[in-house]
Amino acid sequence: MDPITAGKRAAARQAVDNHIKNNTVVGIGSGSTIVFAVERLAERVKTENLQILCIPTSFQARQLIIGNNLQLTDLERNPDIDVAIDGADEVDSDLVCIKGGGGCQTQEKVVAAAAKDFIVIADYRAERFKQSLAL
DSSP: OOHHHHHHHHHHHHHHHHHOOTTEEEEEOOSHHHHHHHHHHHHHHHHHOOOEEEEESSHHHHHHHHHTTOOBOOTTTOOOEEEEEEEOSEEOTTOOEEOOOSTTHHHHHHHHHHEEEEEEEOOGGGOOGGGOOOO
16 A cells, blocks of 8 residues: 555544544545545444444445445434544645535535534645635
C-alpha cells in the first residue's frame, strides 16, 4: 500500500474509532477514503457487536453499506443523525471544505446538515483551496 493510501486508511480508521459508538446513526459519504471508514465500521460491528444504522449519501455509499453487511436506513426513518463521515476534495487552513461537484453533492449536504457531528477525512493533498474557485 502506498503511503498516501495508508495515511487515508489510518485517518478513516481513527475517525471511526473516535466518533462511532453503540446505537449510533451514521451518515456515510462517498469517495476513496470512505471505503476505509466503512470497512472499519464493519470490523467494529462484527467484533464489538455495535448496533449502528447507516444512511448513504450516494449509490456508492449504499453499495458499501450493503456489501459490508451494515444496516441500511434513510433520512425518512431516521432523521436524527448522530455523526456523518465524508471526505473533501479541498480544505483550507481554516478547515473550510469544498466537496466535489458530483451527482451526490446535494444528498451529502442534506445528511451533513442533519448530523449532530460532521467528520471530514482528507489527506494533505486536499489543502489546495486557494487555487480553486467554488461555484
